[in-house]
Amino acid sequence: MKYLVLLSVILIAACTSTSDRLKEAESLYKLALENKDPSLARVALCQIMLIDSNIPAYQDSLARLYIASSNFETGLRYAEKVCKNGPCENILKENMAAAYQQLGKNDEAEKIIKGLIADSKDNKYLFQQLLIYFNAGKTTSFDSLSSAMLQQIEIDSTMAKTIVPIVAPSSGGDQMVPIKAAVYFLIGNNALNTTRDINKGVEYMQLSLKEFAPFEMPRYVLQQVEQLMAQQGR
Structure with missing residues (x-):
């Protein structure tokens, strides 16, 4: 009887200890979010996973943190676990698609994006699909989708108001465009990098700037083209 009582005390202490450690790790994670410290957040989430690896919300957050820090394979491993065991939020699916693209797994990325298009009807995912075609070098699919998108934009006010993130080379981070x-820019980029059509590339870069004057990326590309042409003219 004495041993049973002792065992019960040990078990209660262990449970309390685990509960306390989980609360401490959660407090650390909350502090990291308040201070916008991704490194500390990742440490806190790893501690939480060591204590209890079956909390989907934290698995989701850890997956997105790893992907954001370019640790794509680890991020995908956590993300796939979340999607397998329960609800998978669209933001996590977006991150998964981006990670697959970075790993060169465009078919997996396209499968996720097509699912998001079907489920949400959000036009921003059409642009993501166009980006996948560009990265994969699927010229026919790229030309078809970009043409269809430009036609739809002219008659669909909701689509015309859609904004998408594009890397901002001058200010850093992403610029909402x-x-x-964004479609004009990608057509121009495709012309310059895939078909090597400088005239078409420059034309569409200029169209993208005409559509959105603060757009950093086409301005940067045009500067690069100008420098290249100057070097070749020497």
């Missing part, structure tokens, strides 16, 4: 300007 109207989808029409």
Whole structure:
């Protein structure tokens, strides 16, 4: 009887200890979020996973943190576990698609994006699909979808108001850009990098700037083209 009582005390202490450690790790994670410290957040989430690896919300957050820090394979491993065991939020699916693209797994990325298009009807995912076609070098699919998107933008006010993130080379981070300007930019980029059509590339870069004057990326590309042409003219 004495041993049973002792065992019960040990078990209660262990449970309390685990509960306390989980609360401490959760407090650390909350502090990291308040201070916008991704490194500390990742440490806190790893501690939480060591204590209890079956909390989907924290698995989701850890997956997105790893992907954001370019640790794509680890991020995908956590993300796939979340999607397998329960609800999978759209933001996590977006991150998964981006990670697959970075790993060169465009078919997996396209499968996720097509699912998001079907489920949400959100036009921003059409641009993501166009980006996948560009990265994969699927010229026919790229030309078909970009043409269809530009036509739809002219008659669909909701689509015309859609904005998408594009890397901002001058200010850093992402710049939110109207989808029409973004499609023009991607067509120009495809012409320059895939078909090597400089005239078409420059034309569409200029169209994207006409559509959205603060657009950093086409301005940067045009500067690069100008420098290249100057070097070749020497």
